[in-house]
Amino acid sequence: MEEEKNGISLADIFRTIFSQKWLALILAVAITLLCAVCIVYIYNPIKTNYSVSFKLDLPGGNSTAETYRYPDGTAFHYLSLVSPAMLKEIKADGGEQFAGIDVDGMVKKGDISISEEIVTASEIVDRTYTVSVKASYFSNKDVARDFIARIAEYPCKYLAGINIEYNSAIKLYEASEDYARQIEYLKTQLSFLEQKYGSLINEYGNEFVVENGKTLKTYLSEVKAYGESAEFVNMKAELKEGKYVKNEACLKSYKLELAQVEEDLTDAQSVLDAMTKGQPDAQASTEAIKAQAEKVAALNRKKLDLEVYTADGAAKVDTEGVFAARLKTVADKLGGFTDCLKNVTDKVYQNASSVFYVNSNVVNATGGMGTTTTVILSIVAGVIIAAIAAYIVGYSKNNKALAVAAAAGNAAETPADEVTEQSAAVPENEEKAEETSVKEETENK
Numbered sequence: 001m002e003e004e005k006n007g008i009s010l011a012d013i014f015r016t017i018f019s020q021k022w023l024a025l026i027l028a029v030a031i032t033l034l035c036a037v038c039i040v041y042i043y044n045p046i047k048t049n050y051s052v053s054f055k056l057d058l059p060g061g062n063s064t065a066e067t068y069r070y071p072d073g074t075a076f077h078y079l080s081l082v083s084p085a086m087l088k089e090i091k092a093d094g095g096e097q098f099a100g101i102d103v104d105g106m107v108k109k110g111d112i113s114i115s116e117e118i119v120t121a122s123e124i125v126d127r128t129y130t131v132s133v134k135a136s137y138f139s140n141k142d143v144a145r146d147f148i149a150r151i152a153e154y155p156c157k158y159l160a161g162i163n164i165e166y167n168s169a170i171k172l173y174e175a176s177e178d179y180a181r182q183i184e185y186l187k188t189q190l191s192f193l194e195q196k197y198g199s200l201i202n203e204y205g206n207e208f209v210v211e212n213g214k215t216l217k218t219y220l221s222e223v224k225a226y227g228e229s230a231e232f233v234n235m236k237a238e239l240k241e242g243k244y245v246k247n248e249a250c251l252k253s254y255k256l257e258l259a260q261v262e263e264d265l266t267d268a269q270s271v272l273d274a275m276t277k278g279q280p281d282a283q284a285s286t287e288a289i290k291a292q293a294e295k296v297a298a299l300n301r302k303k304l305d306l307e308v309y310t311a312d313g314a315a316k317v318d319t320e321g322v323f324a325a326r327l328k329t330v331a332d333k334l335g336g337f338t339d340c341l342k343n344v345t346d347k348v349y350q351n352a353s354s355v356f357y358v359n360s361n362v363v364n365a366t367g368g369m370g371t372t373t374t375v376i377l378s379i380v381a382g383v384i385i386a387a388i389a390a391y392i393v394g395y396s397k398n399n400k401a402l403a404v405a406a407a408a409g410n411a412a413e414t415p416a417d418e419v420t421e422q423s424a425a426v427p428e429n430e431e432k433a434e435e436t437s438v439k440e441e442t443e444n445k
Contacts, residue, residue, distance in 0.1 A: 016390075020391075032379050032383075033378075033382075039378065050141065051131065051365075052145075052151075053129070055358070056127070056356075058352075058353050059203065059348070071349065078114060081151050081155075082113065082131065084103065090150045093150070094147065101147060115129070116128070131148050145362050152355050155355075156354065162349065167335065167338045169189035170331060170334060173189070179245065179246050179318075180236070180305070183236050186334060190227045190232070193337055194223055200345070201217065204352060226333060226337070242323060243309060245315045251317065258307065261302050264299055268295050268296045268299055269296055272292045
Protein backbone atom coordinates (compact mmCIF):
# COMPACT_ATOMS: atom_id res chain seq x y z
CA MET A 1 0.00 0.00 0.00
CA GLU A 2 1.41 3.50 -0.88
CA GLU A 3 1.41 6.34 1.68
CA GLU A 4 0.85 9.82 0.27
CA LYS A 5 2.96 12.58 1.75
CA ASN A 6 1.54 16.11 1.99
CA GLY A 7 4.76 17.96 3.21
CA ILE A 8 6.18 18.81 6.64
CA SER A 9 3.95 20.50 9.23
CA LEU A 10 5.00 23.00 11.91
CA ALA A 11 4.33 20.32 14.50
CA ASP A 12 6.78 18.01 12.73
CA ILE A 13 9.44 20.73 12.87
CA PHE A 14 8.99 21.35 16.60
CA ARG A 15 8.84 17.60 17.22
CA THR A 16 12.14 17.17 15.42
CA ILE A 17 13.74 20.02 17.36
CA PHE A 18 12.38 18.77 20.67
CA SER A 19 13.87 15.36 19.95
CA GLN A 20 17.27 17.13 20.27
CA LYS A 21 16.30 19.35 23.22
CA TRP A 22 19.55 18.93 25.17
CA LEU A 23 21.65 19.71 22.13
CA ALA A 24 19.48 22.75 21.43
CA LEU A 25 19.80 23.97 25.03
CA ILE A 26 23.58 23.62 25.12
CA LEU A 27 23.97 25.35 21.74
CA ALA A 28 21.59 28.16 22.73
CA VAL A 29 23.57 28.94 25.89
CA ALA A 30 26.94 28.73 24.15
CA ILE A 31 25.92 30.85 21.17
CA THR A 32 24.22 33.44 23.39
CA LEU A 33 27.39 33.86 25.43
CA LEU A 34 29.55 33.97 22.30
CA CYS A 35 27.36 36.63 20.70
CA ALA A 36 27.39 38.73 23.85
CA VAL A 37 31.20 38.53 24.12
CA CYS A 38 31.64 39.46 20.44
CA ILE A 39 29.33 42.45 20.77
CA VAL A 40 30.89 43.73 23.99
CA TYR A 41 34.56 43.20 23.16
CA ILE A 42 34.69 43.41 19.35
CA TYR A 43 31.69 45.26 17.90
CA ASN A 44 31.10 47.88 20.59
CA PRO A 45 34.71 49.14 20.89
CA ILE A 46 34.77 49.73 17.14
CA LYS A 47 31.41 51.44 16.94
CA THR A 48 31.31 53.23 20.33
CA ASN A 49 32.61 56.73 21.02
CA TYR A 50 33.29 58.11 24.48
CA SER A 51 32.58 61.82 24.76
CA VAL A 52 32.82 64.45 27.48
CA SER A 53 31.06 67.83 27.29
CA PHE A 54 32.28 70.61 29.55
CA LYS A 55 32.50 74.36 30.13
CA LEU A 56 35.57 76.33 31.21
CA ASP A 57 35.71 79.30 33.56
CA LEU A 58 39.23 80.77 33.51
CA PRO A 59 40.51 83.83 35.40
CA GLY A 60 40.55 86.96 33.30
CA GLY A 61 38.87 85.12 30.46
CA ASN A 62 36.78 87.04 27.95
CA SER A 63 33.92 84.88 26.77
CA THR A 64 33.71 86.80 23.48
CA ALA A 65 37.36 86.16 22.58
CA GLU A 66 38.27 83.17 20.45
CA THR A 67 41.65 82.72 22.16
CA TYR A 68 42.37 82.89 25.89
CA ARG A 69 45.68 84.19 27.21
CA TYR A 70 47.10 82.77 30.44
CA PRO A 71 48.51 85.22 33.01
CA ASP A 72 52.04 84.34 31.87
CA GLY A 73 51.18 85.48 28.34
CA THR A 74 50.82 82.01 26.80
CA ALA A 75 47.96 81.80 24.31
CA PHE A 76 45.39 79.03 24.66
CA HIS A 77 42.95 77.80 22.00
CA TYR A 78 40.57 74.92 22.67
CA LEU A 79 41.86 72.97 19.65
CA SER A 80 45.24 72.67 21.38
CA LEU A 81 43.65 70.33 23.95
CA VAL A 82 43.75 67.45 21.43
CA SER A 83 47.15 68.26 19.94
CA PRO A 84 49.71 65.41 19.93
CA ALA A 85 51.98 67.23 22.39
CA MET A 86 49.14 67.81 24.85
CA LEU A 87 47.89 64.22 24.64
CA LYS A 88 51.40 62.83 25.17
CA GLU A 89 51.84 65.01 28.24
CA ILE A 90 48.53 63.81 29.68
CA LYS A 91 49.44 60.19 28.95
CA ALA A 92 52.81 60.59 30.67
CA ASP A 93 51.18 62.15 33.74
CA GLY A 94 48.78 59.20 33.96
CA GLY A 95 51.56 56.63 34.39
CA GLU A 96 50.56 52.96 34.23
CA GLN A 97 46.86 53.79 33.96
CA PHE A 98 47.34 55.37 30.52
CA ALA A 99 50.33 53.30 29.39
CA GLY A 100 48.30 51.31 26.85
CA ILE A 101 46.64 54.29 25.17
CA ASP A 102 47.90 54.87 21.62
CA VAL A 103 47.71 58.67 21.40
CA ASP A 104 49.69 58.73 18.14
CA GLY A 105 47.22 56.32 16.56
CA MET A 106 44.13 58.22 17.68
CA VAL A 107 45.55 61.45 16.24
CA LYS A 108 46.72 59.97 12.93
CA LYS A 109 43.44 58.11 12.34
CA GLY A 110 41.31 61.07 13.38
CA ASP A 111 39.72 59.07 16.18
CA ILE A 112 39.82 61.99 18.62
CA SER A 113 38.16 65.34 18.08
CA ILE A 114 36.97 68.42 19.95
CA SER A 115 34.11 70.72 19.02
CA GLU A 116 32.81 74.01 20.34
CA GLU A 117 29.18 75.04 20.70
CA ILE A 118 28.52 78.76 21.22
CA VAL A 119 25.23 80.09 22.56
CA THR A 120 24.78 83.86 22.86
CA ALA A 121 22.01 85.33 24.99
CA SER A 122 21.78 88.93 26.20
CA GLU A 123 25.39 89.58 25.12
CA ILE A 124 26.55 86.67 27.28
CA VAL A 125 28.54 84.07 25.35
CA ASP A 126 28.30 80.52 26.65
CA ARG A 127 30.82 78.05 25.25
CA THR A 128 30.48 74.27 25.55
CA TYR A 129 33.32 72.00 24.43
CA THR A 130 32.96 68.30 23.58
CA VAL A 131 35.86 65.85 23.30
CA SER A 132 35.06 62.57 21.51
CA VAL A 133 37.35 59.50 21.31
CA LYS A 134 36.89 55.99 19.91
CA ALA A 135 36.25 53.51 22.71
CA SER A 136 38.69 50.97 21.26
CA TYR A 137 41.65 52.96 22.65
CA PHE A 138 40.64 52.30 26.27
CA SER A 139 40.54 49.13 28.34
CA ASN A 140 37.32 50.24 30.03
CA LYS A 141 34.99 53.18 30.53
CA ASP A 142 36.68 54.32 33.75
CA VAL A 143 40.03 54.76 32.01
CA ALA A 144 38.31 56.69 29.21
CA ARG A 145 36.60 58.94 31.76
CA ASP A 146 39.87 59.74 33.55
CA PHE A 147 41.79 60.39 30.33
CA ILE A 148 39.22 62.69 28.71
CA ALA A 149 38.57 64.47 32.02
CA ARG A 150 42.28 65.30 32.20
CA ILE A 151 42.01 66.85 28.76
CA ALA A 152 39.13 69.02 29.96
CA GLU A 153 40.93 70.00 33.16
CA TYR A 154 44.28 70.78 31.53
CA PRO A 155 43.81 74.60 31.48
CA CYS A 156 43.03 74.57 35.21
CA LYS A 157 46.06 72.37 35.85
CA TYR A 158 48.27 74.72 33.84
CA LEU A 159 47.05 77.70 35.84
CA ALA A 160 47.66 75.90 39.13
CA GLY A 161 51.29 75.30 38.20
CA ILE A 162 51.94 78.44 36.21
CA ASN A 163 55.51 79.70 36.56
CA ILE A 164 55.79 83.48 36.57
CA GLU A 165 58.93 85.24 37.76
CA TYR A 166 57.97 87.50 40.66
CA ASN A 167 61.44 88.25 42.03
CA SER A 168 63.25 89.83 39.08
CA ALA A 169 64.05 93.00 41.08
CA ILE A 170 65.46 90.93 43.94
CA LYS A 171 67.72 89.13 41.47
CA LEU A 172 69.01 92.48 40.25
CA TYR A 173 69.58 93.51 43.87
CA GLU A 174 71.68 90.40 44.48
CA ALA A 175 73.82 91.02 41.39
CA SER A 176 74.44 94.71 42.05
CA GLU A 177 77.71 96.02 43.56
CA ASP A 178 76.22 99.37 44.52
CA TYR A 179 74.30 99.91 47.76
CA ALA A 180 72.33 102.83 46.31
CA ARG A 181 71.17 100.78 43.34
CA GLN A 182 70.37 97.83 45.60
CA ILE A 183 68.07 100.10 47.59
CA GLU A 184 66.34 101.15 44.38
CA TYR A 185 65.85 97.52 43.33
CA LEU A 186 64.33 96.72 46.74
CA LYS A 187 61.94 99.64 46.33
CA THR A 188 61.07 98.38 42.86
CA GLN A 189 60.27 94.97 44.29
CA LEU A 190 57.95 96.49 46.88
CA SER A 191 56.16 98.49 44.19
CA PHE A 192 55.77 95.33 42.11
CA LEU A 193 54.16 93.49 45.05
CA GLU A 194 51.70 96.32 45.63
CA GLN A 195 50.88 96.55 41.93
CA LYS A 196 50.34 92.80 41.60
CA TYR A 197 48.01 92.61 44.59
CA GLY A 198 46.20 95.67 43.21
CA SER A 199 45.63 93.86 39.89
CA LEU A 200 44.24 90.79 41.66
CA ILE A 201 41.92 92.97 43.72
CA ASN A 202 40.70 94.79 40.61
CA GLU A 203 39.93 91.42 39.02
CA TYR A 204 38.42 89.54 41.97
CA GLY A 205 37.65 92.14 44.63
CA ASN A 206 39.02 93.08 48.07
CA GLU A 207 37.18 90.33 49.87
CA PHE A 208 38.30 87.43 47.70
CA VAL A 209 39.25 84.71 50.20
CA VAL A 210 42.54 83.04 49.34
CA GLU A 211 42.83 80.54 52.20
CA ASN A 212 41.98 80.23 55.89
CA GLY A 213 39.69 83.24 55.64
CA LYS A 214 42.49 85.60 54.60
CA THR A 215 41.53 88.04 51.84
CA LEU A 216 43.48 89.79 49.11
CA LYS A 217 42.99 93.07 50.92
CA THR A 218 44.72 91.66 54.00
CA TYR A 219 47.75 90.52 52.01
CA LEU A 220 48.05 93.93 50.34
CA SER A 221 47.77 95.70 53.70
CA GLU A 222 50.67 93.66 55.09
CA VAL A 223 52.90 94.62 52.15
CA LYS A 224 52.00 98.30 52.41
CA ALA A 225 52.58 98.31 56.16
CA TYR A 226 56.11 97.02 55.68
CA GLY A 227 56.76 99.59 52.95
CA GLU A 228 55.91 102.31 55.48
CA SER A 229 58.03 100.83 58.26
CA ALA A 230 61.23 102.54 59.46
CA GLU A 231 63.26 99.49 58.48
CA PHE A 232 62.32 100.00 54.87
CA VAL A 233 61.94 103.78 54.66
CA ASN A 234 65.26 104.68 56.36
CA MET A 235 67.57 102.60 54.15
CA LYS A 236 68.74 105.47 51.97
CA ALA A 237 69.11 107.90 54.89
CA GLU A 238 71.25 105.40 56.79
CA LEU A 239 73.39 104.81 53.72
CA LYS A 240 74.11 108.54 53.36
CA GLU A 241 74.71 109.01 57.04
CA GLY A 242 77.19 106.17 57.21
CA LYS A 243 78.68 107.02 53.77
CA TYR A 244 78.95 103.32 53.01
CA VAL A 245 80.26 102.03 49.70
CA LYS A 246 80.34 98.37 48.94
CA ASN A 247 83.96 98.21 47.72
CA GLU A 248 86.78 100.20 46.13
CA ALA A 249 85.51 99.50 42.65
CA CYS A 250 82.19 101.05 43.58
CA LEU A 251 83.95 104.19 44.88
CA LYS A 252 85.88 104.55 41.63
CA SER A 253 82.64 104.15 39.71
CA TYR A 254 81.06 106.96 41.75
CA LYS A 255 83.89 109.36 40.80
CA LEU A 256 83.50 108.57 37.11
CA GLU A 257 79.77 108.92 37.35
CA LEU A 258 80.10 112.28 39.12
CA ALA A 259 82.20 113.67 36.27
CA GLN A 260 79.57 112.57 33.76
CA VAL A 261 76.73 114.00 35.84
CA GLU A 262 78.49 117.39 36.11
CA GLU A 263 78.88 117.48 32.34
CA ASP A 264 75.24 116.52 31.76
CA LEU A 265 74.11 119.10 34.31
CA THR A 266 76.04 121.90 32.54
CA ASP A 267 74.42 120.99 29.22
CA ALA A 268 70.95 120.71 30.71
CA GLN A 269 71.27 124.05 32.50
CA SER A 270 72.35 125.77 29.28
CA VAL A 271 69.29 124.45 27.46
CA LEU A 272 67.03 125.54 30.28
CA ASP A 273 68.57 129.04 30.33
CA ALA A 274 68.05 129.36 26.62
CA MET A 275 64.43 128.25 26.90
CA THR A 276 63.60 130.66 29.72
CA LYS A 277 65.37 133.66 28.10
CA GLY A 278 63.31 133.20 24.95
CA GLN A 279 66.17 133.05 22.48
CA PRO A 280 64.96 132.72 18.86
CA ASP A 281 66.50 129.25 18.42
CA ALA A 282 65.05 127.90 21.64
CA GLN A 283 61.33 128.60 21.46
CA ALA A 284 59.51 126.13 23.71
CA SER A 285 56.21 125.55 25.43
CA THR A 286 55.60 125.80 29.14
CA GLU A 287 55.47 121.97 29.37
CA ALA A 288 58.89 121.66 27.70
CA ILE A 289 60.40 124.21 30.09
CA LYS A 290 58.93 122.37 33.04
CA ALA A 291 60.33 119.05 31.83
CA GLN A 292 63.77 120.53 31.31
CA ALA A 293 63.72 122.12 34.77
CA GLU A 294 62.88 118.73 36.32
CA LYS A 295 65.80 117.19 34.46
CA VAL A 296 68.17 119.83 35.82
CA ALA A 297 66.85 119.31 39.36
CA ALA A 298 67.31 115.53 39.09
CA LEU A 299 70.90 115.95 37.93
CA ASN A 300 71.59 118.32 40.82
CA ARG A 301 70.28 115.76 43.30
CA LYS A 302 72.37 113.08 41.67
CA LYS A 303 75.44 115.29 41.90
CA LEU A 304 74.90 116.00 45.59
CA ASP A 305 74.44 112.30 46.35
CA LEU A 306 77.67 111.38 44.58
CA GLU A 307 79.63 114.18 46.25
CA VAL A 308 78.78 112.66 49.63
CA TYR A 309 80.89 109.63 48.74
CA THR A 310 83.55 111.11 46.45
CA ALA A 311 84.88 113.83 48.78
CA ASP A 312 88.34 112.97 50.03
CA GLY A 313 88.11 110.60 52.95
CA ALA A 314 84.32 110.85 53.11
CA ALA A 315 83.37 107.38 51.84
CA LYS A 316 83.61 104.34 54.09
CA VAL A 317 84.30 101.07 52.30
CA ASP A 318 82.06 98.49 54.00
CA THR A 319 84.68 95.77 54.33
CA GLU A 320 82.84 94.15 57.23
CA GLY A 321 79.52 94.09 55.39
CA VAL A 322 77.63 96.08 58.03
CA PHE A 323 75.29 97.79 55.59
CA ALA A 324 75.11 94.69 53.39
CA ALA A 325 73.61 92.85 56.35
CA ARG A 326 71.18 95.72 56.86
CA LEU A 327 69.95 95.48 53.27
CA LYS A 328 69.82 91.70 53.39
CA THR A 329 67.30 91.92 56.22
CA VAL A 330 65.00 93.98 54.00
CA ALA A 331 65.65 91.74 50.98
CA ASP A 332 64.79 88.60 52.98
CA LYS A 333 61.50 90.08 54.14
CA LEU A 334 60.62 91.18 50.62
CA GLY A 335 61.55 87.69 49.44
CA GLY A 336 59.08 86.27 51.95
CA PHE A 337 56.38 88.63 50.70
CA THR A 338 57.23 87.59 47.12
CA ASP A 339 56.94 83.87 47.94
CA CYS A 340 53.63 84.64 49.60
CA LEU A 341 52.45 86.47 46.48
CA LYS A 342 53.37 83.46 44.36
CA ASN A 343 51.35 81.19 46.62
CA VAL A 344 48.44 83.65 46.71
CA THR A 345 48.43 83.98 42.93
CA ASP A 346 48.45 80.21 42.48
CA LYS A 347 45.57 79.87 44.94
CA VAL A 348 43.58 82.64 43.27
CA TYR A 349 44.03 81.13 39.82
CA GLN A 350 43.18 77.71 41.18
CA ASN A 351 40.06 78.95 42.97
CA ALA A 352 38.96 81.15 40.10
CA SER A 353 39.40 78.50 37.39
CA SER A 354 36.82 75.76 37.07
CA VAL A 355 35.63 73.08 34.68
CA PHE A 356 31.94 72.15 34.66
CA TYR A 357 30.80 68.85 33.17
CA VAL A 358 27.49 68.71 31.31
CA ASN A 359 26.81 65.09 32.30
CA SER A 360 26.77 63.99 35.92
CA ASN A 361 28.79 60.86 35.14
CA VAL A 362 31.23 62.97 33.06
CA VAL A 363 31.59 60.54 30.15
CA ASN A 364 28.88 59.66 27.66
CA ALA A 365 28.97 56.55 25.44
CA THR A 366 27.40 56.80 21.99
CA GLY A 367 27.12 54.20 19.23
CA GLY A 368 27.44 50.46 19.67
CA MET A 369 24.80 48.39 21.46
CA GLY A 370 23.41 48.89 24.93
CA THR A 371 23.19 46.15 27.53
CA THR A 372 19.50 45.39 26.93
CA THR A 373 19.91 45.25 23.17
CA THR A 374 22.99 43.06 23.52
CA VAL A 375 21.19 40.58 25.78
CA ILE A 376 18.07 40.37 23.60
CA LEU A 377 20.01 40.05 20.35
CA SER A 378 22.34 37.42 21.82
CA ILE A 379 19.45 35.33 23.14
CA VAL A 380 17.52 35.57 19.85
CA ALA A 381 20.60 34.63 17.84
CA GLY A 382 21.37 31.75 20.22
CA VAL A 383 17.83 30.35 20.12
CA ILE A 384 17.49 30.61 16.34
CA ILE A 385 20.88 29.10 15.54
CA ALA A 386 20.42 26.36 18.16
CA ALA A 387 16.95 25.51 16.80
CA ILE A 388 18.25 25.29 13.23
CA ALA A 389 21.16 23.09 14.28
CA ALA A 390 18.88 20.85 16.39
CA TYR A 391 16.41 20.48 13.53
CA ILE A 392 19.17 19.56 11.07
CA VAL A 393 20.57 16.96 13.47
CA GLY A 394 17.10 15.60 14.32
CA TYR A 395 16.00 15.48 10.69
CA SER A 396 19.18 13.65 9.73
CA LYS A 397 18.70 11.12 12.50
CA ASN A 398 15.03 10.55 11.54
CA ASN A 399 15.94 9.93 7.92
CA LYS A 400 18.57 7.41 8.95
CA ALA A 401 16.06 5.62 11.19
CA LEU A 402 13.47 5.45 8.39
CA ALA A 403 16.04 4.03 5.99
CA VAL A 404 16.99 1.30 8.48
CA ALA A 405 13.32 0.44 9.08
CA ALA A 406 12.63 0.22 5.35
CA ALA A 407 15.52 -2.14 4.81
CA ALA A 408 14.32 -4.41 7.64
CA GLY A 409 10.79 -4.46 6.18
CA ASN A 410 11.99 -5.62 2.75
CA ALA A 411 13.93 -8.51 4.27
CA ALA A 412 10.81 -9.73 6.12
CA GLU A 413 8.52 -9.66 3.01
CA THR A 414 10.60 -12.06 0.74
CA PRO A 415 9.83 -15.61 2.38
CA ALA A 416 6.09 -14.91 2.62
CA ASP A 417 5.78 -14.39 -1.13
CA GLU A 418 7.42 -17.72 -1.89
CA VAL A 419 5.01 -19.61 0.41
CA THR A 420 2.06 -17.93 -1.25
CA GLU A 421 3.24 -18.99 -4.71
CA GLN A 422 3.75 -22.60 -3.58
CA SER A 423 0.32 -22.67 -1.95
CA ALA A 424 -1.25 -21.46 -5.16
CA ALA A 425 0.56 -24.15 -7.19
CA VAL A 426 -0.89 -27.18 -5.23
CA PRO A 427 -4.59 -26.81 -6.29
CA GLU A 428 -3.51 -26.23 -9.84
CA ASN A 429 -1.69 -29.63 -9.96
CA GLU A 430 -4.56 -31.42 -8.33
CA GLU A 431 -6.95 -30.00 -10.92
CA LYS A 432 -4.76 -31.22 -13.74
CA ALA A 433 -4.63 -34.74 -12.20
CA GLU A 434 -8.41 -34.95 -11.99
CA GLU A 435 -8.76 -33.92 -15.65
CA THR A 436 -6.32 -36.66 -16.70
CA SER A 437 -8.20 -39.31 -14.71
CA VAL A 438 -11.56 -38.44 -16.25
CA LYS A 439 -10.12 -38.54 -19.69
CA GLU A 440 -8.68 -42.00 -19.18
CA GLU A 441 -11.99 -43.37 -17.90
CA THR A 442 -13.80 -42.06 -20.96
CA GLU A 443 -11.41 -43.72 -23.32
CA ASN A 444 -11.75 -47.10 -21.54
CA LYS A 445 -15.49 -47.06 -21.97
